[in-house]
Amino acid sequence: MHKMTESSQRSRMPGDREMVFMMAMVMALNALAIDSMLPALPAIGEGLGVVTPNDRQYVISTYLFGIGAGSLVYGPLSDRFGRKGVLVPALFAYVAFSIGCGLATSFPILLALRFGHGLVSAALGVIVVAVIRDLFSGDAMAKRLSMIFLVFMIVPAIAPTMGAGITLFASWRAIFIVLAVMGVVMILWLRRLPETLRAEDVRPLDLRTMIAGWATVTRHRRAAGYMIASGMMQGALYGYLNSSEQIIADIFDARSWFPLVFACVALGIATANFSNAAIVERFGARRVSQSATFAFMATSIVQIGVALSGAETLWMFTVLMMVNVGLIGFIGSNFGSIAMEDFGHMAGVASSYQSFAKTLLAAAVGALIGQQYDGTTLPLAYAFLISGAVGLTLVFWAERGKLFTRPGTAPKTPF
16 A cells, blocks of 8 residues: 555644644643642542652652653654654553552652653643644644643643542542543544644754754744743742642632632633633734733732732632633743744754743742742742743843834834
8 A cells, every 4th residue: 555645644634623622632631640639639648658748749740840851852753753653652651651650659659650751741742832833833823722722721620620539439549540541542532643744844863953953942032031931930830730739728728629719720721721812813922921921910919918918718819810820821822832933844843842941940930839838828929920020021031122012013012
């Protein structure tokens, strides 16, 4: 049988809706591996003899560090062997590590396996971005990424409920078995995805080529600025993820409400991604994301004031987190799209390196924020403000002091 041509492969490409949903579900496997753990952290700590409550957060942060470290290699691999040729083996490894985590007999072993789990799961986010960059560019790419994040955010909204529900009827170990089953389902679905890497964009797999690609991204002022800024904003989100269970359970004495509160906050970012997909092509990724960064800082100041007042309630905290985490929805995908604008010829390497840099930074910032938890919401509120200020400063530097512009237009005032 003759080899299928590139044009015939592309003619069998899933429709826009199915592609968005498929890529969202690939990314959602990462969200499930993080957020379904949150309500089970006390049970994991108790089952594996964890003494210090803040140490339970490492179940989340070690996975995130694994994602960051692994992100560096999957882009070059997918540029050489194709997006699908790397994604499917990574999903098999995801299934294997899920089972391994479910069988862990000690906390150090679990953390080691979680790091490995994150290491192979890094392929999921990197290759999704590369696939979309293969097919779209500019604001059209930002729109698709926003749509993917919109569908993707449904999973974080329900993942804690899933984790809590599983622990009602089985051990926390069963959560990892469910993750393995979902990985198998995704492997079967990806049989419908043809290869999106064009033959002319295949790059050789050698260290010199990879270092040259990394250096190109690093020296690119705009890409570097938005990449690091994105890492800071993502770090604020990770800080919330690390400490959210303790905040809800300890400060507000509402452990049973945790899945609902988490779902409400996830609804904020889902709404933002839906809105971003609708407006980004009209106003431009820069105007939307930069305006959202200013709003993020303003909301953080309100959070600090409420926390200092001593009158903070669970629902005040939830509403403010919905707003601020929602604003990250206007920031993350647009920052990422801007950082990738000039790398269509090397999307895999660029996406991989940017994911590596920003995820490691975000994991470190998020772990630092989480470890500052002191029985109040103040450390999280201060961290949000600092992350926003640093992110805005980096964007200002990346754009050479010209904010709220669009490519090919003169500087304008905010819309």
